[in-house]
Amino acid sequence: MSRKAKISSLVVIAVSALAGSAMAVPVNTVLPGGWSWQSVGTGSYDTGLQGTPRGGANGQTVGPFTDTSFGVMDEVGTPWFTGGDVSAQQYVQRQIFGNFGTSSPPGPSGARYYNFGYGSTSAGSNFPSTATEQRSVTLNHWNNTAPDAGGVASFGQIVRVPVAARLVVGLGWGADEMLLRVIGGGNTGRSQFFVDATLSAGFFSSAFGGITNLNNSIRVNAIVQGNNAGSGSYDIGWGYGVTNSSGNPSVTRSGGIDAVFVEGQFVADPSQGIGSNSVGYGFSRTYDVLSLLVQNGGTFSINYSASANINNLVRDFGDADARASMGPGYEGNARLIVEWAEFRAVPTPGAMALMGLGGLMAARRRR
Numbered sequence: 052m053s054r055k056a057k058i059s060s061l062v063v064i065a066v067s068a069l070a071g072s073a074m075a076v077p078v079n080t081v082l083p084g085g086w087s088w089q090s091v092g093t094g095s096y097d098t099g100l101q102g103t104p105r106g107g108a109n110g111q112t113v114g115p116f117t118d119t120s121f122g123v124m125d126e127v128g129t130p131w132f133t134g135g136d137v138s139a140q141q142y143v144q145r146q147i148f149g150n151f152g153t154s155s156p157p158g159p160s161g162a163r164y165y166n167f168g169y170g171s172t173s174a175g176s177n178f179p180s181t182a183t184e185q186r187s188v189t190l191n192h193w194n195n196t197a198p199d200a201g202g203v204a205s206f207g208q209i210v211r212v213p214v215a216a217r218l219v220v221g222l223g224w225g226a227d228e229m230l231l232r233v234i235g236g237g238n239t240g241r242s243q244f245f246v247d248a249t250l251s252a253g254f255f256s257s258a259f260g261g262i263t264n265l266n267n268s269i270r271v272n273a274i275v276q277g278n279n280a281g282s283g284s285y286d287i288g289w290g291y292g293v294t295n296s297s298g299n300p301s302v303t304r305s306g307g308i309d310a311v312f313v314e315g316q317f318v319a320d321p322s323q324g325i326g327s328n329s330v331g332y333g334f335s336r337t338y339d340v341l342s343l344l345v346q347n348g349g350t351f352s353i354n355y356s357a358s359a360n361i362n363n364l365v366r367d368f369g370d371a372d373a374r375a376s377m378g379p380g381y382e383g384n385a386r387l388i389v390e391w392a393e394f395r396a397v398p399t400p401g402a403m404a405l406m407g408l409g410g411l412m413a414a415r416r417r418r
Contacts (some may be wrong), residue, residue: 067249077199077210077394086204088394095209095390096193102384103186103355119380121184121359140169142228145180145361146374147244151234151284164378182379183358186377187237193389194348204396216341216392218259224252224357224381225269225324229290233300234372236279242369246289247308247362250330258351259340266315266354271330274303279354279371289375292327310348355383 076088080137105116106123122141142164152175156165166172170179197211204210226248236242253265273289277300287300289333311319311332345351359379 061170067178075212075214075392077204077212079199079201080210080396081201081203082396083203083398086396087398088210089397090392091209092204092393092396093214093390094393095388097389098190098383098385098387100386101188101190102294103188103382109238109286111295116293119382121153121182121357121379121381123228125283138368140166140178140182142166142178142358142376142378143180143182143248143361144374144376145364146177146234146372147364147366148233148372149233149373150177157358158319162177162247167399176375178376181358181360183315184357184379184381185354186381186383187352187354188383188385189352190385190387192347192349192351193292193387194326195346195391197393198346206396206398208396209393210396211391213341213344213346213389215388216339218262218338218340218343218390219335219386219388220254220262220264220353221333221335221384222252222254222267222355223331223333223383224250224267224379225329226250226359226379227289227290227326227329227375228376228378229328229330230286230376231275231289232286232374232376233277233280236281236371238281240279240369241276241278241365242279242371242373243274244373244375245272245274245363245365245367246375247364248375248377249360249362250357250379251359252355252357254353254355256351258345258353259338259343261374262338262353264314264336266312267334268312269321269332270312271328272304272308272309274367275373276301279369287353287382288328290323290328290377291321291330292323337387340387353383355381357381364374 082088098353104119106118107116153165166174166178168183172179176343195211197209199210199212211381216417231244233242233244249268249270251268255265256262267347275287275289287302289302293302299365309321310317311321313334322332323329357379359377362377364373366374
């Protein structure tokens with residue numbers, strides 16, 4: 052079963068040029084009397100866009116890796132998910148009555164979505180209904196090799212002064228493979244189910260005085276109806292972009308709860324994620340960090356967290372059992388951009404003339 056990148060293209064970061072910032076001059080480094088700061092140019096520092104780690108598809112051992120699923124971060128350099136990443140699982144599931152489980156662990160012909168045992172569940176059983184995951188991006192601060200560090204300027208000394216600094220942080224999250232498996236029931240007749248889920252994500256950092264953006268969520272639900280499965284079972288997609296939206300089986304949005312919240316505020320209805328039968332959303336935030344800029348070239352991290360929960364699965368009518376599933380994923384990325392102005396300490400032309408004239412007069416007095 053091949054998994055794809057769930058949300059990477061949902062994270063859109065637009066970084067505009069920082070041109071037009073007011074030019075500053077050194078304030079800590081003191082000039083000798085009669086000297087001035089000569090502007091000699093500008094420059095910039097840019098970390099480039101850096102993202103949270105990704106995993107690989109089934110059997111993939113060489114990058115680029117594109118899978119942003121929960122629980123696949125140990126896949127880089129390994130054939131596929133081995134169960135070693137016990138921080139989370141690749142799926143969340145909720146079943147009304149039984150425990151359908153899965154048949155075999157991963158292997159050359161095995162199922163990648165095998166449950167190794169998470170959240171008080173046992174190996175081979177259904178995944179738990181709730182999952183969490185944490186990842187991070189580490190960036191380097193600007194290393195100012197000619198800082199405005201204080202003291203008295205020497206002739207020709209170069210000082211670089213930051214004039215603009217922006218930290219841009221992006222986040223995208225969602226889920227794919229949103230399947231409702233109809234299990235059993237009478238050989239004739241239909242059953243209807245209501246499935247409701249929440250996907251949450253956010254980021255935080257202790258850098259630049261502390262940055263927090265944690266109250267973001269997608270609420271999605273559907274009414275799913277289909278023929279009973281008799282002695283077998285079959286899947287119905289319940290995410291956005293499903294093709295089985297009418298007939299048998301049928302899927303309808305409930306129309307009452309679907310919503311996206313960013314920083315606790317309603318912003319939009321959910322949209323399709325990567326591929327069909329999915330849901331996702333992405334946004335970015337820009338922070339002015341000039342007043343808290345670190346100039347020593349050290350590192351800092353942006354930490355991203357996400358959770359997925361199938362809140363409820365209810366049979367409205369019929370006699371079939373059902374299991375709701377989805378594969379959550381998320382990605383964060385960040386970029387630090389600094390613009391600086393460069394100055395040289397020089398005597399002003401008038402000061403140079405006075406220095407020369409004073410030297411001649413002093414020489415005459417000594418005669």
